[in-house]
Amino acid sequence: MTQLERQDAERFAALTLANLTRRWPWKPGHVAYGPEDLMPPDALHPAFYGSYDWHSCVHGWWQVLHLLRRVPDLEQAGAIASLADRTLTADAIAGEIAMFDRAGAATFERPYGWAWLLALHGEARCHSERRWAATLAPLADLLAKRMAAYLxxxxxxxRQGAHGNSAFAMLLAHHWAKRGNEALAQTIETRAADWFGADRDCQAWEPDGDAFLSPALIEAALMARLLPVSQFTDWFDGFLPRSGDREPRTLFVPVTPPDRDDAKMVHLDGLNLSRAWCWRLIGDTLPPGHATIHVAREAAASHLSQSLPHLADSYMGSHWLATFALLALGGEA
Known part of the structure; x- marks a missing residue:
């Protein structure tokens, strides 16, 4: 499996930094009850106004902070830290909270954006010399409460292949919750056991034509994170009993977007990258000698190579795909 190379880290950082402060085009996701709700992006979202939509901006911030930590001498390190100091301020985060407190905002960015905000806060906590985590904490606390209530x-x-997917949000939120919010962690563990614990012989009728997540593999990745290795192995052998023979075949075959300028069709590049991430997690979790490890690593590599060269082909992909490329190359959210 390919690991993160410095040239990839700098390419990802350059792509994302250019978008974090790019206001247009903008896709708002809130309900407008009056003209006061139709302000420019940076007026409604003082911190997360760039990158086409709110969640892409949030996980773009996760990406650059993660790169800053993993590659401290990154060419863009100074620019990342300086922009974070100017952007992730107490006033800006108070403005974001005010947006979430507006009428009709109860479902805004639920659950995908919520989970990414928790991942961002978790990453910011790893930069102890900075104040970013402290300023993000009130918004993280708010969205953690909403996540627990929602679940x-x-x-x-x-079980869809896009933003509403429950397992993906639970995967990110649990990683955050294990460092200080045991109640949310327990809620996620209980829900995962109830919803996915008895799943067997997954048929993997996928992908959807505009999916960026594999419902089957993201569920397996969640269970790999939550269960002890022996329990996960038993569960996985029941969930994908023919995986060692590369079945269901759909999970092992990368896809090609028919039009990378199409905001939905380019999701298929994200699917390749997120599948690479999931196969890596699964292969790294299964015990030595398991029949699926080799094919999981092969699948991860083939999916990654299919889409890694295309991150910047179109703005419809370049504003978000680098985050999923980083996950595929060992980033942990």
Whole structure:
């Protein structure tokens, strides 16, 4: 499996830094109740106004802070730290909280953006010499409470290949919650056991034509994070019992977007990258000698190579794909 190279880190950072302060084009995701809700992006979102939409800006920030930590002498290190000092301020985060407190904002960015904000806060906590984590903490606390309430109320998991996917949000949120919010961690563990614990012989009827997540593999990645190795191995052998033979075949075959200028179709590049991430997590979790390890690592490499050269082909991909490339190359959110 390819590891993160310095040239990739600098390419990812350059792509994302250019977008974090890019206001247009902008895709707002909130409900407008009056003209006061139709302000420019940086007026509604003082911190996370760039990168086309709110969640892409948030996980773009996660990406550059993660790169800053992993490659401290990164060419863009000074620019990242300086921009973070100017942007991730107490006033800006108070403005973001005010947006979430608006009428009609109860479902804004639920659950995908919420989970990425928790991942960003978790990454910021790793930069102890900076104040970024402290300023992000009130928003993280708010969205953690909303996440717990949402998962408690939700009757069935969302098994889709896009932003609503429950397992993806739970995966990111649990990683954050294990460092200080045991109640949310327990909620996620209980929900995962209830929703996914008995899943067997997954047929993997995927991908959707505009998916960027594999419902099957993101569920398996979640369970790999939550379960002890022996329990995960038993669960995985029941969930994908023919994986060692590369079945279901759909999970092992990379896809090609028919139009990378199409905001939805380019999601398929994200699918390749997120599948590479999931296969890496699965292969790294299974015990030595398991029949799936080799094919998991092969699948991770083939999916990564299919889309890694295309991160900057179109703005519809360049504003977000580098985050998933970083996950595929060993980033942990």
């Amino acid at each position: 408690t109320r939700l009757s069935h998991p969302l």
